Amino acid sequence: MELPIYFISDVHLMLTESSEEDAKRQSLYRFLNFVRTTRGTLFFVGDLFDFYFEYPDMIPKSYFDFYNKAFQLRKAGVDLRFIAGNHDYWVLDFMKEKLMSHTYFDDTTFSIRGKNFYITHGDGLLSWDYGYRILKKIIRSPFFIWCFRSLHPTTAYKIARKVSRTENHPELPTEIKNKVRTELKKQASSHFEKGFDYMVCGHYHLNELIDAGKGKLAVLGDWQDQPSYAVFDGKELTLHQWENDD
Ligand SMILES: [Mn+2]
Numbered sequence: 001m002e003l004p005i006y007f008i009s010d011v012h013l014m015l016t017e018s019s020e021e022d023a024k025r026q027s028l029y030r031f032l033n034f035v036r037t038t039r040g041t042l043f044f045v046g047d048l049f050d051f052y053f054e055y056p057d058m059i060p061k062s063y064f065d066f067y068n069k070a071f072q073l074r075k076a077g078v079d080l081r082f083i084a085g086n087h088d089y090w091v092l093d094f095m096k097e098k099l100m101s102h103t104y105f106d107d108t109t110f111s112i113r114g115k116n117f118y119i120t121h122g123d124g125l126l127s128w129d130y131g132y133r134i135l136k137k138i139i140r141s142p143f144f145i146w147c148f149r150s151l152h153p154t155t156a157y158k159i160a161r162k163v164s165r166t167e168n169h170p171e172l173p174t175e176i177k178n179k180v181r182t183e184l185k186k187q188a189s190s191h192f193e194k195g196f197d198y199m200v201c202g203h204y205h206l207n208e209l210i211d212a213g214k215g216k217l218a219v220l221g222d223w224q225d226q227p228s229y230a231v232f233d234g235k236e237l238t239l240h241q242w243e244n245d246d
Contacts, residue, residue: 001112002040002079007230009045009121009202010222012087015062015161020224025065027227031242032069036076044100045202045220046085046121051160053090058153070099083108085202086123087164089140090148113234115197118188122201122219126183172205180204181219188217198237200230209239 011028014021035042052060059067074080082100084091089105096103107120124133138144148156172180188199192215200218207221207228216237221228227242 001110003112003232003234004038004040005112005232006035006040006042007045007119007200007218007220008042008223008228009083009085009220010047010205010224011044012047012050012222012224013063013066014050015060015157017062024223024227027243028223029065029069031227031229032073035078036073039077041079041081042073043081043119043200044083045119045200046083046123047087047202047222048082048085049088051157051164052088052095053148053156053160054092054094055149055153056092059094060157067099074099074101083119083121083202085121086136090145109196112232115232115237116195117232118191118196118199120199120201122184122203125187125201125203126180177206181206181208181210184217184219185210185212188212188215191215198232200237207239207241209237 008031011024013025013028032042049060049063052063054060070080079102080100081102081104082091082095083104091103104119107118109116109118111117124136151159184201184204188210189212191199192213197215198218199212199215200220202220204219205222205224205226206219207226208219209230210217210219218230218237218239220230220239228239229242230237230239
């Protein structure tokens with residue numbers, strides 16, 4: 001794996017056009033241009049798309065400009081890695097082989113320059129999230145996927161637009177944020193006890209780099225209104241606000 005290693009998550013590229021979406025994409029593409037100049041590796045740590053469900057012969061057209069941009073990066077030698085999130089788990093060969101160099105359907109780990117990384121999208125991690133873990137099993141099951149794939153794509157995407165609208169998700173209240181942070185720290189500490197130095201996760205949109213005992217936990221932000229990225233330069237993992245502190 002080539003350095004530097006970048007991590008972004010929860011971009012939630014939308015199926016529907018809007019001025020906010022356009023601004024977000026332009027900001028993302030400026031970031032991708034920047035990554036293109038440094039080369040290295042870029043991890044999309046889940047929920048890159050607000051909804052992505054690929055068919056054997058079809059891909060969603062709303063993301064055409066992103067595909068184009070990502071393809072340019074790959075051609076320029078950037079190693080693109082995709083961790084499937086709860087909004088974009090349903091990828092087939094277009095995403096896995098044409099666009100990304102690696103796709104992960106579960107948590108992944110790697111070691112580089114003596115540092116051990118634990119990477120996860122993070123959905124279903126919270127101890128009280130029982131209902132969600134059951135739902136996760138269902139919507140990732142081959143039978144559910146087979147049923148959904150049997151729907152006409154227009155119908156399938158109509159349902160998905162209703163279910164996965166992230167723009168309506170309010171920011172978490174401070175009290176819940178604190179509870180989530182404490183729980184994630186606990187999870188991270190147990191990984192650090194096993195010898196990991198860094199844990200990177202998405203999903204919770206906290207946009208924070210947290211010291212948790214022997215290691216550091218990056219809970220990435222989203223790209224709705226606080227674009228940020230984490231980067232490992234070979235020495236340490238840092239978190240940056242894109243176009244704010246760069
Ligand atoms: Mn998520």
